[in-house]
Amino acid sequence: SQTIHQWPATLVQPVGSPLSLECTVEGTSNPNLYWYRQAAGRGLQLLFYSVGIGQISSEVPQNLSASRPQDRQFILSSKKLLLSDSGFYLCAWSITGTGLAFFGQGTRLTVV
Amino acid sequence: EDKVVQSPLSLVVHEGDTVTLNCSYEVTNFRSLLWYKQEKKAPTFLFMLTSSGIEKKSGRLSSILDKKELFSILNITATQTGDSAIYLCAGESGYALNFGKGTSLLVTP
Incomplete structure (x- = not known):
């Protein structure tokens, strides 16, 4: 079965700092x-x-x-x-050609 | 510009009540209407509607789409405290979902 992983769950960052949120999907391709x-x-x-590697x-x-450096990896x-x-950032995936999206658990980002 | 409008924005009911949540949409290249339930984190899928007038049912929840009038309703009968959540409606435009602001439902014991 397909699963989606998103991390971290919460993040507090100062203004002006960089951000990297990662999301990976398992059990499906493309x-x-x-x-x-x-x-x-x-x-x-x-x-x-x-819709594909390198296509944003x-x-x-x-x-x-x-x-999107790999087929099942998406980075914000x-x-x-x-x-x-x-805000609350959510990663999601869907099968190509359908609109039914499945969501990760989200990252609560607070910029201070 | 695509638009999805949900009403009411919030609702408080007593356990056992029946509720109806509304969703109207104006979505370019519309393909389907989806309902999600969001409790704390990830929205979870409830229904996907593509055809007008055909009711979809899952336990105490049901939903129907009217493609002529561009709206959908989500009904919950015999509500329980576990139904408390934000209910999101989204119109699919072919590549992504356009979400409404959601209806926040609180079911009190």
Whole structure:
């Protein structure tokens, strides 16, 4: 069966520091991969999605970037965090051609 | 611009009550409507609806889609405290999901 791992679960970082969140999927190949952010009181906002290695589409221009160095690995990064980057970050995967997405446990990021 | 609107945003009910959660959508290249339940961390999948008028059911939960009027409802009968969660609705546009803000449901004993 397929599983998705996302870490760390919580993170407190100072403004201006770098960020790296990692997500890996097991039990499937060539999944679509996604990064969402959920701010307090708001729905999930799509940040990036990827349909294959090295293929990244950005939905919202911002202080973040994403990379997919391997088929089942998706990384969210920032060179310098802003206070507004605080939020709950969720990685998700879906089978190519379907919209049904399965989510990781999320990372609660607080920028101080 | 794609838009998914859920109502109400929050709801408090007593155990045993029946609730109806609403979701309207305007999604380009719409393919399906999905419902998720989010308790503390990861949203978990409830239903995926692609055809109008066909009810999907899982225990006390059921959902239906109206593609003409562009909305969906999620019904929960005989609510229990374990149903307390945020319920998210999302429209699939072909490559990703567009989420509403969610309905926060609290079921009191």
